[in-house]
Amino acid sequence: EALKNAGALDIYAGITHAVLCGPAIERLSQSQIKKLVITDTIFSEAAKNSDKIEVVSVAPLLAEAIKRIHNEQSVSSMFD
Numbered sequence: 001e002a003l004k005n006a007g008a009l010d011i012y013a014g015i016t017h018a019v020l021c022g023p024a025i026e027r028l029s030q031s032q033i034k035k036l037v038i039t040d041t042i043f044s045e046a047a048k049n050s051d052k053i054e055v056v057s058v059a060p061l062l063a064e065a066i067k068r069i070h071n072e073q074s075v076s077s078m079f080d
Contacts, residue, residue: 001032010034020044028052 003011011033018038020028025046028036037054038047047053061078068075 004032012037014038017041018044018047020046025050 012035013033014037016039018036019042020038028050029052033052035054036052037056038044039058040055041058044053044055047055064078065075067073068078
């Protein structure tokens, strides 16, 4: 609400490892957040049922890192 009061038109948030427990989904649905982007590092049935949550898979990133380690290539260069 503070961001909206300060003039924000839309509010987006991101969480790498989203622990959505208790009233988290209900609070999100009642919040001013337009979209919450989370990774699939923790399965959340509730996240699948929320219009405000977008789940992004980390599988391609992990697969590439494993491939590079196996081939003795740089993993850090993935983030240049």
